[in-house]
Amino acid sequence: MDHLDPEQLARYALGDDVPLGTDEQAHLAACDTCRTEIEELRQLADLGHELRPDDRLDPAPPQVWDRVVDELGLREREPAPSSQYGGVAPRRDRRRLVFVGAVAAAVGLIAGALGARVLSSDEIAPQPQPVATTRLDPLEGKTGDGVADLIKSGGNTELRVGVNGLPAPQGFYELWLINTDGERMVSLGVLDPTTGGTFAVPPNLTSQGYRIVDVSLEPDDGKPEHSRDSVIRGTLPT
Amino acid sequence: MVSADRVLRVRPVEPGDLSAAEVAAGFAAGHEEALAEVYRRWSALVHGIALKMLGDRADAEDVTQQVFVSAWRGRSTFDPTTGSLPAWLVGITKHRIADRLAARSRDQRTLAAVGGIREDMRAAPTDDRVVDRLVLADEISRLDDPRRTILGLVFYEDQTYAQIAERLNLPLGTVKSHVRRGLLHLRDRLREVTGGPSGS
Structure with a gap:
């Protein structure tokens, strides 16, 4: 055979x-x-x-590329985006461009009742206070809500997301940070709708305008792009 | 409130999705934008290896800078028809790390001579197994979800297929299939970068 x-x-x-x-x-x-x-x-x-959590790669800070450009006297000054955006594992610079209406920045301001869960494992140790928090509200015709806390601890930035009432999916939920310029977005990883999760966020990403927290429902079709099927969303305040 | 259809014509930012071979050829031909692309694709790995081996952020950043500077200056010694660019970069990285460790060792000898300190911290050679592990970590991070998350749970967290299926709300068969195909894909990638899972 x-x-x-x-x-x-x-x-x-x-x-x-x-x-x-x-x-x-x-x-x-x-x-x-x-x-x-x-x-x-x-x-x-x-x-x-044998992989250990500290094997997850740490991107070189952006100034390293600047130093390469300076030392070589290059004309090419395109910033080299630091290349890892990680949830469970860091991801390469698969930044995805997305064209969002400018109104998107205004999402997440609606108040209401909220009862999001946070990760149970996070409840054991005292948590650093979030530096920014937003509610995640359902988009039109969707159900579910949640809350996202931006946490800075040591040199690390994390987004802790708790969600409620997301329907059992056909496919999986993915967490994104969308830039308020409406042109760029990054994936932070797969979101478990029952437990929420804590996701590593590259430093300075939010100060560059990646403040819209978006949860999408993704079909298991092997396509890395955003499905356009957003379920809940909110914007972290500056 | 914004409706879902306001969001999202999505396209990847990577310019034209150049193939690895195209990037390598452009690099060898001296195109600066190819260097930028090479940096985007491989700097995290280079920096990660340097940080792991040197344990010092400033040193790791220096080495990362040196690797890309010397790769660019020495690009005429890279032949895209016979070797893979990442393997070549990893080789340069190991050399620059060895240089840095040797310099530290010299410093220690000087200190020892001056202060009577025992010279017992010799520079360790770069450990190929560690390099392989970081190459694997880098390649896992390049997978698309849900495969990236699934392989991360299998390897980093030693979760069973059933646990992963439940956690991600995916059918068990889907999880298994992602693991198998992911393993095959990672095998192909490591062959390119290191010559095999156990190193070349």
């Missing part, structure tokens, strides 16, 4: 509990190529399990 297909190799390497058919087993016993690939994938999975 032919070599095992890559997903089968990965499944085997991960030790997923799926028995191979007799044909596959016979092939594997005889095929060095497939066994080598499995071993390679297994080593990679082992390496992955």
